[in-house]
Amino acid sequence: xxxxxxxxxxxxxxxxxxxxxxxxxxxxxxxxxxxxxxxxxxxxxxxxxxxxxxxxxxxxxxxxxxxxxxxxxxxxxxxxxxxxxxxxxxxxxxxxxxxxxxxxxxxxxxxxxxxxxxxxxxxxxxxxxxxxxxxxxxxxxxxxxxxxxxxxxxxxxxxxxxxxxxxxxxxxxxxxxxxxxxxxxxxxxxxxxxxxxxxxxxxxxxxxxxxxxxxxxxxxxxxxxxxxxxxxxxxxxxxxxxxxxxxxxxxxxxxxxxxxxxxxxxxxxxxxxxxxxxxxxxx
Amino acid sequence: xxxxxxxxxxxxxxxxxxxxxxxxxxxxxxxxxxxxxxxxxxxxxxxxxxxxxxxxxxxxxxxxxxxxxxxxxxxxxxxxxxxxxxxxxxxxxxxxxxxxxxxxxxxxxxxxxxxxxxxxxxxxxxxxxxxxxxxxxxxxxxxxxxxxxxxxxxxxxxxxxxxxxxxxxxxxxxxxxxxxxxxxxxxxxxxxxxxxxxxxxxxxxxxxxxxxxx
Numbered sequence: 437x438x439x440x441x442x443x444x445x446x447x448x449x450x451x452x453x454x455x456x457x458x459x460x461x462x463x464x465x466x467x468x469x470x471x472x473x474x475x476x477x478x479x480x481x482x483x484x485x486x487x488x489x490x491x492x493x494x495x496x497x498x499x500x501x502x503x504x505x506x507x508x509x510x511x512x513x514x515x516x517x518x519x520x521x522x523x524x525x526x527x528x529x530x531x532x533x534x535x536x537x538x539x540x541x542x543x544x545x546x547x548x549x550x551x552x553x554x555x556x557x558x559x560x561x562x563x564x565x566x567x568x569x570x571x572x573x574x575x576x577x578x579x580x581x582x583x584x585x586x587x588x589x590x591x592x593x594x595x596x597x598x599x600x601x602x603x604x605x606x607x608x609x610x611x612x613x614x615x616x617x618x619x620x621x622x623x624x625x626x627x628x629x630x631x632x633x634x635x636x637x638x639x640x641x642x643x644x645x646x647x648x649x650x651x652x653x654x655x656x657x658x659x660x661x662x663x664x665x666x667x668x669x670x671x672x673x674x675x676x677x678x679x680x681x682x683x684x685x686x687x688x689x690x691x692x693x694x695x696x697x698x699x700x701x702x703x704x705x706x707x708x709x710x711x712x713x714x715x716x717x718x719x
Numbered sequence: 720x721x722x723x724x725x726x727x728x729x730x731x732x733x734x735x736x737x738x739x740x741x742x743x744x745x746x747x748x749x750x751x752x753x754x755x756x757x758x759x760x761x762x763x764x765x766x767x768x769x770x771x772x773x774x775x776x777x778x779x780x781x782x783x784x785x786x787x788x789x790x791x792x793x794x795x796x797x798x799x800x801x802x803x804x805x806x807x808x809x810x811x812x813x814x815x816x817x818x819x820x821x822x823x824x825x826x827x828x829x830x831x832x833x834x835x836x837x838x839x840x841x842x843x844x845x846x847x848x849x850x851x852x853x854x855x856x857x858x859x860x861x862x863x864x865x866x867x868x869x870x871x872x873x874x875x876x877x878x879x880x881x882x883x884x885x886x887x888x889x890x891x892x893x894x895x896x897x898x899x900x901x902x903x904x905x906x907x908x909x910x911x912x913x914x915x916x917x918x919x920x921x922x923x924x925x926x927x928x929x930x931x932x933x
Contacts, residue, residue: 440834440852441760441826442844453762461765478796547915548908549873551880552887559890560900632779639781643880650784657791666795670788674780681779710820 501652520581747811752818865922
């Protein structure tokens with residue numbers, strides 16, 4: 437590992453690092469042990485709290501919740517990709533009013549907390565929870581994706597567009613045949629990372645009583661007959677949630693590695709596998 | 720308009736709640752973020768592993784789930800704190816993972832030659848770090864940290880649904896009082912815009928003052 441921070445260690449520093457390593461391992465293991473002790477000490481592993489998960493009804497409740505989470509994610513992903521494409525087209529338009537309107541929309545929806553939009557649609561427009569959740573996620577992620585698409589188009593080397601114009605293509609052809617394919621390939625890692633954000637945010641549905649995964653967990657956790665198994669519920673739900681998000685994040689990294697070797701994206705710099713919210717030049 | 724004027728104190732309380740949450744959670748996130756970033760670039764393997772696990776897990780955790788685990792789970796351990804403190808803990812830990820990544824990639828943008836040159840001039844480790852590497856890294860991390868803190872301010876809205884006083888939560892009281900819901904939300908939106916635009920302006924100033932000259 438080369439870094440500007442320190443040299444390749446010699447024998448003496450290697451011994452010192454080993455010592456530090458041993459010390460910090462002991463401290464970290466100690467913390468872990470303390471946590472496990474706390475779990476046992478406060479009685480989180482009693483049969484009363486864990487047997488409910490063997491019941492068919494409880495398992496079905498959790499699976500239904502997971503299904504609802506995935507359904508909301510599916511809708512939100514498809515709609516936000518579509519909205520992102522529309523808004524990006526608007527922002528790149530040559531007609532000034534169209535550009536203004538789409539810029540205003542994108543900037544507004546990116547600056548608003550996604551939860552405010554979801555609550556607005558749920559409370560003020562009296563929509564169904566699923567509709568409110570999907571609409572809120574679509575507005576927010578669609579605006580971010582619009583910025584991702586636009587950044588991608590601008591990242592394509594200028595010569596590409598110029599060459600296409602020189603061949604006599606008109607602006608729609610230049611877009612659809614030259615710029616968009618390269619931009620989408622280069623921005624695929626960022627697009628997938630933004631979808632991870634959408635997947636994580638489906639859990640906001642819990643706050644508007646959409647019957648998703650966390651909501652199912654809460655129903656089980658609040659049951660007095662099972663001894664209020666909050667910790668067991670968290671221990672079962674979080675690996676599944678985190679696992680799904682990690683899988684998708686890993687996908688983004690894999691695509692990024694692949695696209696960097698892809699000769700079709702030589703004229704664009706491949707975007708990082710980071711959510712579009714962290715794009716340079718914007719919140 | 721009179722939704723705002725009639726309930727100025729309620730709005731003020733909500734806005735103050737959001738600002739407090741944002742400031743405290745930012746401080747916690749910056750502290751934890753720098754700490755874990757230091758772990759991730761350390762020459763000690765167990766610290767690096769800890770940093771990687773911290774970042775990977777927290778970046779892939781839905782914030783609502785984290786709030787759920789912290790606000791409803793931690794009291795099961797017998798840990799009783801004010802709700803606001805729990806919310807700061809959840810928001811700070813979540814955001815620290817993003818700060819850590821920003822800082823780490825900032826450090827990685829400093830060319831290896833800079834550190835090598837500093838060492839060949841006979842600078843000690845603290846000198847290399849404090850006078851050469853970190854000032855350069857600091858310049859490149861200003862914009863991403865700004866974006867991350869803006870995201871934190873927006874995420875603080877979740878706390879309102881977990882009985883913490885903040886801006887979005889005020890809509891409940893107001894709709895019970897029978898005010899127009901649309902206007903209530905418009906003023907809530909304005910409040911959030913004030914917070915996020917202030918952070919954005921602050922980081923704009925920082926970037927102007929210290930940012931990389933391109």
